[in-house]
Amino acid sequence: MVVFDKPHALTDVPLHYCPGCTHGIVHRLVAEAIDELGIEGRTIGIAPVGCSVMAYNYFNCDMIEAAHGRAPAVATGVKRSDPENNIVFTYQGDGDLASIGMAETVHAAARNENITVIFINNAIYGMTGGQMAPTSLPGQVTQTSPYGRDPKHCGFPVKVCEMLSELDGPEYLERVTVNNVKNVRAAKKAIKKAFQNQIEGKGFSLIEVVSTCPTNWGLTPQAALKWLEDNMLPYYPLGVYKDRSAKEEAK
Amino acid sequence: MSTKQILISGFGGQGILFAGKFLAYKGLIDDKQVSWLPSYGPEMRGGTASCSVILSDEPVGSPIVSNPDILVAMNLPSLDKYESTVAPGGIILADSTLIDRKVERDDVTVYYVPATALAGENGIATLANMIITGKLLSVLDDFNEESVRAALSKVVSAKKANLYDLNLKAMQIGADFK
Amino acid sequence: MADKVLMKGNEAIAEAAILAGCRHYFGYPITPQTEIAAYMAKKMPKIGGTFLQAESEIAAINMVYGVSSTGKRVMTSSSSPGISLKGEGLSYLAGADLPALVVNVQRGGPGLGGIQPSQSDYFQATRGGAHGDFKMIVLAPHSVQEMAELTVKGFDLADKYRMTAMILADGTMGQMMEPVSLDFAASEPVAKPWATTGTKMEREHNIVNSLFLQPDELEKVNFERYERYKVIEENEAMYEEYMMEDAEYCVVAFGIAARVSKNAVAEARKKGIKVGLIRPITLWPFPTAAFAKTMGKIKEYISVELSMGQMIEDVRLATECSAPVTLCNRVGGMIPSPEQVLAAIETAAKNGGAK
Numbered sequence: 001m002v003v004f005d006k007p008h009a010l011t012d013v014p015l016h017y018c019p020g021c022t023h024g025i026v027h028r029l030v031a032e033a034i035d036e037l038g039i040e041g042r043t044i045g046i047a048p049v050g051c052s053v054m055a056y057n058y059f060n061c062d063m064i065e066a067a068h069g070r071a072p073a074v075a076t077g078v079k080r081s082d083p084e085n086n087i088v089f090t091y092q093g094d095g096d097l098a099s100i101g102m103a104e105t106v107h108a109a110a111r112n113e114n115i116t117v118i119f120i121n122n123a124i125y126g127m128t129g130g131q132m133a134p135t136s137l138p139g140q141v142t143q144t145s146p147y148g149r150d151p152k153h154c155g156f157p158v159k160v161c162e163m164l165s166e167l168d169g170p171e172y173l174e175r176v177t178v179n180n181v182k183n184v185r186a187a188k189k190a191i192k193k194a195f196q197n198q199i200e201g202k203g204f205s206l207i208e209v210v211s212t213c214p215t216n217w218g219l220t221p222q223a224a225l226k227w228l229e230d231n232m233l234p235y236y237p238l239g240v241y242k243d244r245s246a247k248e249e250a251k
Numbered sequence: 252m253s254t255k256q257i258l259i260s261g262f263g264g265q266g267i268l269f270a271g272k273f274l275a276y277k278g279l280i281d282d283k284q285v286s287w288l289p290s291y292g293p294e295m296r297g298g299t300a301s302c303s304v305i306l307s308d309e310p311v312g313s314p315i316v317s318n319p320d321i322l323v324a325m326n327l328p329s330l331d332k333y334e335s336t337v338a339p340g341g342i343i344l345a346d347s348t349l350i351d352r353k354v355e356r357d358d359v360t361v362y363y364v365p366a367t368a369l370a371g372e373n374g375i376a377t378l379a380n381m382i383i384t385g386k387l388l389s390v391l392d393d394f395n396e397e398s399v400r401a402a403l404s405k406v407v408s409a410k411k412a413n414l415y416d417l418n419l420k421a422m423q424i425g426a427d428f429k
Numbered sequence: 430m431a432d433k434v435l436m437k438g439n440e441a442i443a444e445a446a447i448l449a450g451c452r453h454y455f456g457y458p459i460t461p462q463t464e465i466a467a468y469m470a471k472k473m474p475k476i477g478g479t480f481l482q483a484e485s486e487i488a489a490i491n492m493v494y495g496v497s498s499t500g501k502r503v504m505t506s507s508s509s510p511g512i513s514l515k516g517e518g519l520s521y522l523a524g525a526d527l528p529a530l531v532v533n534v535q536r537g538g539p540g541l542g543g544i545q546p547s548q549s550d551y552f553q554a555t556r557g558g559a560h561g562d563f564k565m566i567v568l569a570p571h572s573v574q575e576m577a578e579l580t581v582k583g584f585d586l587a588d589k590y591r592m593t594a595m596i597l598a599d600g601t602m603g604q605m606m607e608p609v610s611l612d613f614a615a616s617e618p619v620a621k622p623w624a625t626t627g628t629k630m631e632r633e634h635n636i637v638n639s640l641f642l643q644p645d646e647l648e649k650v651n652f653e654r655y656e657r658y659k660v661i662e663e664n665e666a667m668y669e670e671y672m673m674e675d676a677e678y679c680v681v682a683f684g685i686a687a688r689v690s691k692n693a694v695a696e697a698r699k700k701g702i703k704v705g706l707i708r709p710i711t712l713w714p715f716p717t718a719a720f721a722k723t724m725g726k727i728k729e730y731i732s733v734e735l736s737m738g739q740m741i742e743d744v745r746l747a748t749e750c751s752a753p754v755t756l757c758n759r760v761g762g763m764i765p766s767p768e769q770v771l772a773a774i775e776t777a778a779k780n781g782g783a784k
Contacts, residue, residue: 011634042627044499056636062625064498065638067521070491073483077495077503078625080479081453086499086627104491107484272606275435279608287435287606291461292544312692313685314605317766405435 007031009040013057020214020221023051023120025178026187027058030089030118033192034061037199043087044078046071048101050093051126066090069101072108075115087198089116095125098134098158105160110169112203116194119160122211123232130216134158137235142216161208161241171203173241177210177233179225186238202245210236253308255391256316259380260301260333261325261346266380269406270323271302273384273418277402278306281395286314299328321391323383324350325366342390344383362390369424378421385425394426433608438576438598439464439506441609442532443472445577446504448613449584451530452478453503455492457485457511460544461600462534465506486511490518490531497527498637500624502584506532508600509550510541516559519593523563524639526623526654528587530580531565532596534603535735537762545762546600546685551739554597555713562651564658566594566665567712569683573607579710581613588619590661597712599735601685601764658714667710668719672698676705678777679723681744682733683709685764690733693770702778712740720747728782730754731773733765752782 006012009031017023034040043061047053049068056063066074071090079088097105097119108115124142125131131144135157139148149157161173172194176187187209194205210232212224219227240246257274261267268289278285288303303316321342324330326349337343339358348367364386366379375382388394399422407415436444443465446454454469466482473480483489489505496503507515512533522529535550537543557563566586568579576598583594625635641647669687672694673679682690687708697704707719729752732741738756745754757773759765 040628041630044625044627046495053640056638060628060634062627062635063637064495064625065525065636065640066494067491067517070487070494070518073488073491074495074498076481076488077453077455077492077497078499079495080481080492081496081499081501081503082626103484104488107488272435275606279433279435285435285608288601289604291600291604311607311688312695313689313764313767314601314607315689315764315766 007035009034009060011058011060015058016054017051018215020212020224021051022122022178022209022211025184026118026120026209026211027055029184029188029191030091031059032188033195036192037195039087039195039199042085043089046075046078046088046090048090048092048096050096052091052093052120053127055091069096069099070104071096071101072104072113072115072117076108076111076113079113079115083114087116087195089118089195091118092120093126094119094121094123094133094135098160106164106167109164109204109206110167112169112171114198114201114203116198117204117206118191118194119206119208120211121160121208121236122213123157124213124216126213126216135160135236137231157235159236161206164206165241169204170206170242171244172197172205173208175208175210175236175238175241177228177238179212179228183238197245208236210238255306255321256319256338257304257306257321257323258301258316258319258333259304259323259325260299260329261380263298263300265300265325266377267300267325268302270380270384271304273381273402273406274304274306276405277398278304280398280401283307284309284311286311288314299326299332301329321387323387325380325383326350327352330354344387344390346379346383348379362386364425364428366425369428370421373420373424375417375421378417381418381421382425382428385422386428387425388422389426394422432612433610435606436573436609437464437604437606438570438573439534439603440468441573441577442506442580442596443468444611445580445613446530446584447472447476447478448611449502449581449616450618451502451504451584452476453496453501454478454480455483455489455503455505457483457489457507459508459511461536461603462506462508462532464603465532486514487517490515493529493531494518494522494525494527497522497529498525498625500621500626502530502588504530504532506534508534508536509538509547512550512553512558519565520557520559520561520563521639522593523557523565524561525637526591527637528591529593530583530587530596531593532598535597535599537760543762544600546735546764547760547762548599548684548686548735549737549739549760550597551712551734551736554595555715555743563654564592564713566590566592566661566714567597568594569597569710569712570602571684571687571708573602573605573609575710576602577609577611578613581616585616586665590657597684599685600762662714665711666714666716666718668716669708669710670719671706671708673705673707673723676703676723677726677728678702678704678774679727679730680704680706680733680770680774681709681730681740682706683712683740686733686735689765689767690770692767693774696767696771697774697778700775702774704774704778709740715743715747717747720744724748724751727752729777729780731757731770731777733757733770733773735764736760
């Protein structure tokens with residue numbers, strides 16, 4: 001008999017996320033990967049500033065809360081303190097990773113820092129109440145782009161996987177989503193690979209998870225998934241943007 | 252004199268800091284209290300470089316030499332800048348190859364040493380600094396070969412034994428210059 | 430003297446840190462402290478340590494935060510403008526009660542300022558240096574020997590009290606060479622059960638965190654932290670007295686200003702002026718006890734600073750306005766001369782402490 005159970009790497013603390021938010025799914029996928037790889041006892045997670053700021057309460061492994069955008073730098077310190085044993089992941093949103101923390105993100109990738117980065121891209125600042133994010137789409141209405149994001153005024157969204165794929169540094173970059181069962185399974189596979197890469201010492205792996213924010217998008221959970229499919233996925237195509245080891249094996 | 256305040260000044264690249272470091276080490280070996288303070292910043296890269304060296308029988312207070320007992324001027328701008336600061340009764344050593352004027356003060360003792368020319372003539376073009384340092388030691392009656400050698404071994408790496416000999420030679424040339 | 434070597438102040442800090450067991454250094458180039466990074470870059474790989482040039486001052490202090498979270502000794506160093514950038518990290522280190530050693534080899538400001546020596550980051554260092562209620566232990570060396578000794582002391586205090594210790598030096602201290610003896614006793618390792626080293630599946634997870642959304646909880650951690658600060662104020666203040674026994678006038682100075690002032694005090698004594706020097710070695714905690722015992726005896730205090738007058742406020746607080754406190758200063762990279770300080774002493778003596 002298969003019993004649906006909570007992964008060990010998740011605590012019993014109830015999640016604070018809004019109904020329909022996909023953070024819960026991604027937390028679970030990260031925890032499942034940690035369980036399956038048997039690394040909980042040596043994993044140290046870094047929580048960001050943003051909606052997942054309290055992720056330190058939800059994971060059973062040791063956790064550190066970082067300043068806004070600085071998770072990759074903190075992770076670098078943690079990893080370098082014991083590179084043989086520590087498994088280090090950051091869990092960051094789009095504002096944290098691609099706006100205020102862009103320098104930390106790019107340089108951790110350029111160094112091929114042997115860490116795992118889980119990047120939640122929901123095209124909005126959730127925690128502060130729905131402001132324009134670096135990944136908000138052209139025309140997207142937010143609290144700070146009330147007439148729709150106008151690229152002439154505030155520029156274009158940042159495509160993180162595409163951008164980082166131009167660097168020689170990173171090992172693995174993949175964009176996934178969690179809008180349906182098939183994609184959740186694919187996301188799980190990618191996240192697990194991102195941890196596996198670290199265990200094998202391959203280096204910087206970043207999984208961008210295209211996610212929803214029903215509350216701040218002003219949509220029902222279902223409509224939010226539809227909006228993601230119709231608007232986010234065309235702008236942020238899913239797929240593997242870099243896989244150095246696979247490429248080298250293919251040669 | 253229980254305290255000697257020395258200011259060495261010249262172009263960046265003339266080995267000003269090195270000469271100062273040598274003197275500081277020699278002081279340390281001779282059981283003096285010492286301090287060495289360089290000018291730093293852009294002037295290290297081609298402009299005027301200077302360093303303050305204090306040798307004393309007592310603990311060194313301020314490491315900044317603003318009224319030197321001894322000024323070693325390795326170029327004209329250095330003499331122009333610091334001549335007036337030398338303590339009355341002090342000593343000025345000037346590299347007369349690069350300084351084409353005389354010291355105007357009459358309350359200091361001046362030694363003109365064509366250090367750069369001597370260095371060129373002796374095939375040690377980069378060691379004018381140590382020629383003038385050798386002269387300084389002989390003026391102070393402090394050319395103690397044992398401590399000179401010991402101090403040199405502190406500032407010239409063991410891998411560069413050749414340089415050690417050349418530095419010693421340079422100082423001997425300076426000390427012998429009349 | 431055979432055991433002494435000539436070292437630059439910056440190098441002495443780096444070597445002392447290694448002797449103190451620090452194996453992780455993160456930094457970013459800035460004059461006049463880059464020798465520390467260069468020294469670490471050379472040494473760390475040879476002793477199994479980590480030197481990493483970070484992409485920014487902000488990244489460097491956050492790498493420090495990461496290593497410190499795992500319980501290991503770690504440091505960064507910078508100079509004034511860089512310390513401003515590190516401010517965020519300093520606040521987070523305080524909020525998460527993490528030990529770290531941070532070196533500020535000060536230069537003139539504000540803004541890009543200059544690269545010559547200064548003490549104008551006194552407020553920034555002693556008042557916490559960033560947002561929120563917090564303190565750092567601030568150590569002010571006045572010799573290359575102290576650059577080394579206070580570095581070791583800083584690591585010990587940081588571990589003991591779970592907070593940042595800052596070496597507040599200046600360009601002169603960083604650049605000058607003096608004989609140093611590096612013959613230190615190894616410090617006792619401090620247990621760090623709070624460290625995020627991985628649960629090994631043997632304990633509850635540890636959380637390193639500065640977020641407390643419940644106001645009453647946040648108030649509580651602040652009060653508790655300040656109880657700890659009180660213990661530090663009572664036990665860790667350090668200072669030096671110079672010719673204070675019968676002094677009627679008191680020069681107050683730290684770092685390079687104290688060295689200059691010692692010359693001036695010695696000169697003034699030759700002229701028959703009863704003057705002494707109090708040199709705070711810890712700027713926080715400020716050594717108020719040193720001043721308490723002078724009250725009623727001193728006719729005037731002269732604060733000698735390479736700033737527009739910052740420590741002078743602490744001198745006034747410590748002396749409770751029992752006598753005038755005047756300022757003798759140079760700024761912008763200039764350093765007061767012994768003559769300038771002597772003149773200030775003579776003026777004070779002439780006035781006889783009149784307000």
